Amino acid sequence: MPRATSPSDIVYVEVFDNPNVNTNIGDVNNDNEVNIADVTALIDFLLSQDSSGINMDNADVNQDQEVNIADVTSLIDKLLAGN
Numbered sequence: 001m002p003r004a005t006s007p008s009d010i011v012y013v014e015v016f017d018n019p020n021v022n023t024n025i026g027d028v029n030n031d032n033e034v035n036i037a038d039v040t041a042l043i044d045f046l047l048s049q050d051s052s053g054i055n056m057d058n059a060d061v062n063q064d065q066e067v068n069i070a071d072v073t074s075l076i077d078k079l080l081a082g083n
Contacts, residue, residue, distance in 0.1 A: 023057065023058070024058060025058055025060075025061055025063070026038055026058060026061050026075050026078050026079075027055060027058045028041040028042045028045070028054055028055060028058055028059045028075070029041040029053060029054070029055070030053070030055045030058070034075075034078065034079065034083075035079070036079065038075060039072060039075055039076060039079070041053070041054060042054075042059055042061075042067075042071060042072050042075060043072060045059065045067070046067075046068065046069060046072070059071060061074040061075045061078065062074040
C-alpha cells in the first residue's frame with residue numbers, strides 16, 4: 001500500500017454513522033418497536049447469554065456500557081413512561 005510522502009498526498013475522509021444500523025434504544029429484538037417483547041428478549045438474553053437476534057447497543061438501555069438487569073428496569077420504566 002502506498003504511503004503519503006507529502007501533505008498533498010493525504011486524503012481526508014469523513015466517517016458517518018451507518019444508516020442501516022438500528023439505534024433505537026430499547027429495541028432489543030430489532031423489530032423497530034419498543035414494547036414488552038423487548039423486555040422478554042432482554043431477560044432471555046440475560047438468562048442464556050445467547051445474543052443471537054439481540055441488538056446489544058439497543059439493549060444497553062441505561063447507556064452504562066453494560067447489559068444487565070439494570071437495563072431491564074430502565075426498559076420497563078421507559079415503557080411505563082410512554083417513551
